[in-house]
Amino acid sequence: MTKGRAGLAARTSVVLALLFCAFGGWSYAQADRDGSLTFAASRDAALAEGKRHVEALTGFDGRKPEAALRRWLDASTGPLREELREAKTKTGPTARARITDAALTALDDRAGTAELIATLEVETDTAGGGAPNTERKRLEATLARTAEGWRVRSLAAVPVGGV
Known part of the structure; x- marks a missing residue:
């Protein structure tokens, strides 16, 4: 009688394991066809490219203004790009931006x-060689997907509200 119960328990375990594997396979197949995976990949790409481009747009190499302008144009699209295209470049202070946090x-x-x-930390070197100045900034960017990927369409400072 004990042998019969052990056999039944073994068969039950095998059936349960097969059912679990079948459910796992079905669940994986459903997720693979689910649009949420595509949406998540798009979200991750927009966030990564947006962060990189906002950093590029808030930095400036005062010794190489033409290269800085090229970086700005590569990071932008639409009205912002047209506005930057009209910008006159000249040497000046250097600003290095580092994003401390970002979200879509x-x-x-x-x-x-x-x-x-x-949120960014922007370190500015003065042209006269003085001590660098670091400021924290909060920015809001509108991104647009282009043939080259996500680009910044507009960029604005977010005012800091006091209570």
Whole structure:
């Protein structure tokens, strides 16, 4: 009688394991066809490219203004790009930006638009060789998906509100 119960328990365990594997396979197949994976990949790409481009747009190499302008144009699209194209470049102080945190507040994958908020530390070297100045900034960027990937369409400072 004990042998019969052991055999039944073994068969039950095998059936349960097969059911678990079947459910896992079905679940994986459903997730693979699910649009949420595509949406997540798009969100991750928009965030990564948005952060990189906001950093580029808030930095400036005062010794190489033409290279800085090229970086700005590569990072932008739409009205912002047209505005930057009209900018006159000249030597001046150097600013290095580093994003400390960023997040997407909106993403419309079908329309190819996203909204990003970011906090940055911007270190500015004075032309006279004085001590560098570091400022914290909060920016909001509108991103647009282009043939080259996500680019910044508009960039604005977020005012710091007091209580």
